[in-house]
Amino acid sequence: MERLKTLCRAGVLWLVAGGALLTVQCLSLKAEEAVSVVPAWQRFRAEHLTSEQAGRLLISELNCQSCHGSYAGLTVQPRQAPILTAAAQRLNPAHVRQFLQNPQQVKPGTVMPRLHTAASDPAVLDALTAFLTAGGGWRAMAISADAVRRGEDLFHRVGCAACHGDQRSAEVIDALRRGLAPPADEEDEDDPDAVAKSAKTAATQSDFLMPLGRLEEKYSLAGLMQFLREPHLVRPGGRMPSLNLSPEESRDVASYLLRKVQVEANIEYEYFEGSWDKLPDFSALKAVSKGTTTDFSAGIGARQNDFALRFLGYVQIPRAGEYRVHVTSDDGSRVLIGEREVVNNDGIHPPVGRSGTVQLTAGSHALVVEYFEQGGGEELSVEIEGPGLSRQPLSALTTLTREAR
Template sequence: MISRLLLFFCAAGPLLAQDGQQLFTLYCSACHGADGKGATGGTFPPLAESPWLAGDPDRAVKVVLKGLTGPVDVLGKTYNLEMPPQGAVLPDDQIAAILTYVRSSWGNQAAAVTPDFVKTIRASVSDRNAPWTSEEILKLHPLPLEKTVLTNLLSQAYSGKWSSLPDFSTLKAANVEEEHDGIISLKDSPFEDDFAIVWTADFQAPADAEYEFLLDADDAAAVILNGKTVTEIKGAGPMNGSRVRKGKIKLTKGSHKFRLEFLELSDKQGIALGWKLPGDAPWNWLTDEKAQQPKVREPIPIEAVGNRPVIYRNFITGTTPRAIGVGFPGGLNLAYSADDLAPELLWTGKFIDGGPKWVERGTDNNPPAGENVVALNKSRTLPTSARFKGYKLDPAGNPTFIVQIGQQILRDSWAAESGALVRKLSITGPSLEIQIPQPPELTIDGANGKTSLQLNSGQPVTLTYRWK
């Protein structure tokens, strides 16, 4: 360094603060490259077109003064290196000159940095010794938002009280503003309450495709492309993800007439609009706010494994809180209610999707995941003294539900056999009358069409349930 420094002194006299490029070569280019693309083939992060250099200069000044350490994302690549602090070596005017040069070179287009500005920032961080982490400094100075696909964005604000999106063609805007960054924002709204805004722009579609739009708003909003409403949110309500609407529209590559209508009805305000191409993962936001995404709940199928039934004890939609679900091999399913002491639902196909329950630990029920759901029973018909005594599994895993009524023990066994559910009922102790509901979707062999039958000790009854 020293010899190069001397060389500069000899060749050009003492370096002046305004020699931003030479100072850059001397103090930064070894790591960031003379072309700003990152030295040694991109081992170091680029300064060319880096959003770290754009917008307010606070971020860059602080990095130069104190250095940067740990993982940092620059233009889609993560670096995890260390930039040594330069604050002790470089006076305010030289830092200002370097950053002015860097912020206006290689495609960067940000304003000049003054020595006074660097002086103020230096004073504000004088207590600090450690280099910044990316997270820390971006919290203080977030990266500027990238430009969107909207060009000629114009916001027109209307003052007034409406109950739904008004017919704007009959209204006169109170305020019109050009938004050069193509970012839709309520920050510059001239009104606090009782207003509506229409943003118009050219949507520069990057490809021929079906575009998906996601809208959330507090309160009402509508997205209109080429005169066609793509999606819309009506009425008043919060912007918390619960009112998110999506819509799709086919667009050819090129410019399309874009319009977003917004109405503030009461209380808070917010607007979030994103778009994406089929297969894109993240939304491209056209607004400075992002919509909260409703949680995607991965299905967790619960199914019989091999030849053994699977038991699921949890809230099942359509029966009582204490239900025991049994998924038999072959896609026959049963929900037995330990409250009503009876089988309550039968269905075919998939058993239960455990996702909603297991992921959220909420109170929501799991609906039967399959088809042909039949309600067998909806209330308790056994005497009030009847108690659920649990269930036993036979060696094949088939359940027997056990109920005690005074001296009587009722056993209610279920198994799947050649496309039907086979139920065996038996009792010990005095005889007992039990109800056998006959839903129209099923044939029940063994009940002789009767809706109740008498169970006698030592005389088990077999019923076969089959879908018609």
């Protein structure tokens, strides 16, 4: 944007297209002010575009025609804005309100203009937010630590980092480049030097990256999963490519991007130690420990081998119909809803996925998830989909008590 800033400081940006002269008065830009990130401009600004070429590119990328229409002699491909259908299911109403009030502050680099009426009138903000999120049931979902670990690897392997930058610390990036084992993970929120480390990381990467923003304040897990699988259904004019992610991969990448989400514990668990080659009779065992958690995760175990877990809770079904439950585990697992076994994935095996269907009425149903690990790797994920419900972690619909909170 340096060239654009220079032109703006001069006072006038001349955009010549098809014999028509468009004069755009620009206010001086302070160095610290947020500016829109226009991918095509950033990509081609080094090509020494003429003023006419630059203007044509910017009018297209900023979608000026959506408000001003086309005019004689100008043929510019319009850029379609994001689709707001089903926004209520994927977006946090608090985020929507904040974004409408100040788009650049919430998402640095966005080309969404600031609506001064909305910014200055709380009633306008409330009305727009209510309309856009009507009928939604957004709430923060628990994020699986296992999925976050897998998602971090996928994010930096399938191409996400090429546009959004390496999200790991500068020390990890340097170690990986030198072929060394990366240093132990650090919790940024407990690290007083986290901001400095983040700046150092950014300095080692390309000067043009699309900022991710604070996704944990924007998306539901299910909404981000769906976007990652089919980005053009939401943003037909966007440049986010389809990465051909499987449902499991989209869940893991979304979990990594939403790793800072914090929710209250909503699942009870019992932890057992012993060696089995199939799921034990939990009623005949004495638990080593008990507690509450936010996800059906194998990582709760104090050991890496020879342990078992039983999770207890209630699944809150929003609408009557047929639901499909998906389980991936290493080693054995099974899921019971009510008194019915929905999925049986028992035995010693590497990560294996199995699914089962069940007819459920709307309301609360007792839920049990059983799991054991003998040796080798350990993994457990449980997901559900059904009428009006996209595939998402079962923990998102689980509560500690029969009454939904």
